[in-house]
Amino acid sequence: MGRILSCTSVTAILFGMTTLQASADVTSADVWDALKAQMSVYGNVTASETNSGGSLSVSDIVMATNVEDINTSTALSGSIVFRELGDGTVAIDFPGSMTADMTVMEAGSAPATISVTFAQQGMTILASGDPGAITHDFSAPSMTYSLANFIVEGQPITANFTLDLTDTVGSWLSEGTATRRQKADYTISQIAFKGLFADPTSRDKGAFNGAINDIKVTSDSKVPEGMADLKPEELFTTGFAVDADMSFGMTTYDAQITAEGQATEIKGTIGNGSFGLGMDGERIRYSTQSNSVDISGAVTGLPFPPVDVHFDTSSLDFLMPIGKTDEAQDFTAAIKMKGVTVSDFLWAMIDPGQQLPRDAANVVVDLSGKANWLVNIFDEAAMETTKMPGKLESLALNDLEVTVAGASLTGSGAFTFDNNDLQSFGGMPRPLGAIDLAMSGGITLLDKLTAMNLVPQEQAMGIKMMTGMFTKPGASPDALTTRIEVDASGAVLANGQRIQ
Numbered sequence: 001m002g003r004i005l006s007c008t009s010v011t012a013i014l015f016g017m018t019t020l021q022a023s024a025d026v027t028s029a030d031v032w033d034a035l036k037a038q039m040s041v042y043g044n045v046t047a048s049e050t051n052s053g054g055s056l057s058v059s060d061i062v063m064a065t066n067v068e069d070i071n072t073s074t075a076l077s078g079s080i081v082f083r084e085l086g087d088g089t090v091a092i093d094f095p096g097s098m099t100a101d102m103t104v105m106e107a108g109s110a111p112a113t114i115s116v117t118f119a120q121q122g123m124t125i126l127a128s129g130d131p132g133a134i135t136h137d138f139s140a141p142s143m144t145y146s147l148a149n150f151i152v153e154g155q156p157i158t159a160n161f162t163l164d165l166t167d168t169v170g171s172w173l174s175e176g177t178a179t180r181r182q183k184a185d186y187t188i189s190q191i192a193f194k195g196l197f198a199d200p201t202s203r204d205k206g207a208f209n210g211a212i213n214d215i216k217v218t219s220d221s222k223v224p225e226g227m228a229d230l231k232p233e234e235l236f237t238t239g240f241a242v243d244a245d246m247s248f249g250m251t252t253y254d255a256q257i258t259a260e261g262q263a264t265e266i267k268g269t270i271g272n273g274s275f276g277l278g279m280d281g282e283r284i285r286y287s288t289q290s291n292s293v294d295i296s297g298a299v300t301g302l303p304f305p306p307v308d309v310h311f312d313t314s315s316l317d318f319l320m321p322i323g324k325t326d327e328a329q330d331f332t333a334a335i336k337m338k339g340v341t342v343s344d345f346l347w348a349m350i351d352p353g354q355q356l357p358r359d360a361a362n363v364v365v366d367l368s369g370k371a372n373w374l375v376n377i378f379d380e381a382a383m384e385t386t387k388m389p390g391k392l393e394s395l396a397l398n399d400l401e402v403t404v405a406g407a408s409l410t411g412s413g414a415f416t417f418d419n420n421d422l423q424s425f426g427g428m429p430r431p432l433g434a435i436d437l438a439m440s441g442g443i444t445l446l447d448k449l450t451a452m453n454l455v456p457q458e459q460a461m462g463i464k465m466m467t468g469m470f471t472k473p474g475a476s477p478d479a480l481t482t483r484i485e486v487d488a489s490g491a492v493l494a495n496g497q498r499i500q
Contacts, residue, residue, distance in 0.1 A: 028056035028082035030131040054084030092125040110154035133175035161195035188215040210253030219244035241280035263300035289315035312339025328370035328393040357406035369395040407441035424490035434485035
């Protein structure tokens with residue numbers, strides 16, 4: 001927890017202040033007080049203030065935190081000027097460049113340091129509203145964040161990282177006192193990134209660069225006062241919440257890594273995609289999707305062509321309850337990889353005779369259900385002393401698809417669970433329901449793998465015997481189906497025949 005807050009303190013000072021938002025009648029002091037309160041959520045903030053008429057200059061900003069015996073101090077160079085414009089709004093002027101020097105000290109360890117430099121050209125921030133709810137309209141043709149001067153355990157680390165943001169436009173709302181709400185909506189034409197690192201104790205090194213285009217971000221968060229002092233089990237019971245979604249367009253990247261004297265290059269592109277994250281006292285959600293993905297990797301000095309992989313779509317969706325509740329809550333988990341192809345070089349290694357179809361592969365697993373936690377899952381003591389921390393009420397397989405080398409497996413089904421019967425299935429709640437599965441081309445694929453000596457003959461015979469016991473012929477040649485069912489008595493059946 002402490003290390004997370006230490007790492008985010010620089011972002012709270014720099015990125016938070018340079019993506020602010022807005023609304024009506026505020027003074028320079030109002031806007032600075034709101035900004036200082038926003039930063040104070042993560043630690044103690046001090047600064048020098050000089051007021052001249054309607055202009056307030058703030059300099060020597062320092063934020064300090066002390067979490068779990070980890071002390072963090074972040075000092076910001078340069079002055080920020082808040083100018084009242086006479087119409088109830090305030091302009092916030094940043095210098096062309098400013099640096100945040102962060103030092104992290106932990107008992108028994110040498111201090112760790114890092115410097116973050118922020119530079120901008122043509123940035124404007126206009127604050128409006130009222131002291132309890134201030135919106136800042138924001139525009140920046142060019143912003144650059146540079147991370148350098150890493151020192152860990154007293155030793156300098158050869159590393160740096162740079163982010164260049166182009167044409168950032170948006171707004172940021174900050175409101176509340178004990179619990180502060182921060183709501184943002186902005187677009188960025190492009191984020192270009194690059195970096196390098198080198199291990200001083202070895203020859204290992206690396207460099208990377210890339211660009212993400214057409215980014216759109218929306219977020220809405222609630223941060224309780226004194227969040228830096230909260231224990232993990234307290235965070236989600238004191239009002240903390242965050243919802244963030246991002247979409248992006250064409251993305252390109254490449255990296256060169258040298259490890260143990262061997263150089264590897266990886267490069268790729270993503271046509272477009274999205275990302276989402278949400279957390280509060282009741283649930284956590286995570287989603288990511290990338291479309292038209294191409295990845296290529298090559299090892300320098302080896303007589304092999306690059307390895308290429310393509311995905312039409314790759315996605316992950318996850319929703320899980322995290323709060324202690326009496327009633328079951330929804331959960332979902334889905335992974336999809338569609339249109340997966342690899343370079344002919346890889347196929348040739350396992351199938352030089354081209355006996356296997358090389359059609360694109362698909363993998364889809366889509367689950368949903370209802371469950372609830374009986375204890376606070378962030379409380380380690382409670383989790384260790386509770387035999388059954390949660391209850392599963394239902395589970396559905398909404399979609400199953402595995403397609404590869406001319407064979408496919410599909411399925412769907414659903415089960416409910418009796419949590420009062422923990423004997424029938426060895427301590428697990430007794431299920432009730434069924435799942436239907438269908439396979440086509442599976443036996444043909446098995447025969448080809450056997451002929452290629454990739455599957456031993458005796459293992460292939462065993463697999464065929466097992467499928468004969470638990471499946472029945474489908475509607476077309478080399479098609480098999482099965483229905484696995486658990487009835488009300490706890491009996492397990494395959495196509496109506498009891499197997500347990």
